[in-house]
Amino acid sequence: MDQTLQPQLASELLAKQELIRATKGFMPPDEGAALAAALKGCDVSMDLPAVEIGSYTGLSTIYLGTAAQLQGRLLLSVDHHHGSQENQAGWEYHDPSLIDPVSGKMDTLYLFRRAMELAGLDDTVIIVVANSQSFAATFCTEIGFLFIDGGHGHDQAYSDYDSWVPKLAESGVLAIHDVFADPSLGGQAPYHLYQRSLGEGFQEIGAQGSLRVMRKGSA
Numbered sequence: 001m002d003q004t005l006q007p008q009l010a011s012e013l014l015a016k017q018e019l020i021r022a023t024k025g026f027m028p029p030d031e032g033a034a035l036a037a038a039l040k041g042c043d044v045s046m047d048l049p050a051v052e053i054g055s056y057t058g059l060s061t062i063y064l065g066t067a068a069q070l071q072g073r074l075l076l077s078v079d080h081h082h083g084s085q086e087n088q089a090g091w092e093y094h095d096p097s098l099i100d101p102v103s104g105k106m107d108t109l110y111l112f113r114r115a116m117e118l119a120g121l122d123d124t125v126i127i128v129v130a131n132s133q134s135f136a137a138t139f140c141t142e143i144g145f146l147f148i149d150g151g152h153g154h155d156q157a158y159s160d161y162d163s164w165v166p167k168l169a170e171s172g173v174l175a176i177h178d179v180f181a182d183p184s185l186g187g188q189a190p191y192h193l194y195q196r197s198l199g200e201g202f203q204e205i206g207a208q209g210s211l212r213v214m215r216k217g218s219a
C-alpha cells in the first residue's frame with residue numbers, strides 16, 4: 001500500500017489527533033491511516049456508499065469518515081452496539097465502563113454518536129444501529145467499499161462476508177481487520193476471510209499491520 005497519505009487527508013487526520021487518542025477502540029494509528037488511504041483511493045462511483053461493519057465507539061469510523069467526507073461519499077457504520085463476544089464480561093477485550101447500568105448490557109452507541117459529532121462527520125456517517133446480517137438482508141444498494149471488523153468468531157465473520165461482499169461493485173474495495181496468519185497472534189476467522197477473498201478473485205492492493213485491503217476483480 002502506498003503509505004504516503006494524500007496531503008489533505010493527512011492534515012485532516014492530524015487535526016483530529018486529540019480526538020483519535022481519546023477514542024476507545026482497536027485501530028492502531030498506522031492501520032487507521034492505511035484504512036483511510038484505502039478508502040480515499042477507492043475510485044468506484046461516489047454514488048455508491050462505503051460500509052463499515054463494527055463501529056464500537058468510532059475509532060475506525062473517524063479514519064474512514066474523514067476519507068469519505070473528502071471524497072463526497074456516504075459511509076454507513078453498522079453495529080448493534082452491544083459488543084462482540086470478546087467484549088463481554090470475563091473476555092479479553094471487556095471494558096466495564098461500557099456497561100449500561102440500567103440494562104446491564106454493553107452500550108457503545110452514545111460514545112459513538114459523540115465521536116461522530118466531535119469529528120464533524122455528521123453529514124457523512126450514517127449511524128446504523130442494527131444486527132449486521134439483518135440490515136444486509138434489507139439493504140439492496142451496491143456498495144463501493146466494505147470494511148469488515150464486526151464479530152470475530154467464525155460464524156459471525158463468515159456471515160458478515162456472505163451478507164455484504166456480494167453487494168460490492170466491480171472494482172470495489174474490501175478491507176478486513178485483524179488478519180493474523182499466526183494463530184498465536186489472534187483468532188483465525190479474519191485470516192480465513194482474507195484467504196477466501198483471494199480465492200474468489202480479489203486482488204490484494206494493500207497491507208498494514210493486521211489490515212488487508214483487496215480490490216474486487218482484476219481492474
Ligand SMILES: C[S@@+](CC[C@H](N)C(=O)[O-])C[C@H]1O[C@@H](n2cnc3c(N)ncnc32)[C@H](O)[C@@H]1O
Nearest residue numbers: 025026054056060079080083084131132150151
Ligand atoms: C472489534 S469491534 C470494532 C472495532 C472498531 N472498528 C474500532 O476500530 O475500534 C467489533 C464491533 O462489532 C460489533 N458487532 C459484533 N457482532 C455484530 C453483529 N452481528 N451486528 C452488528 N454489530 C456487531 C460489536 O458490537 C463491536 O462493537
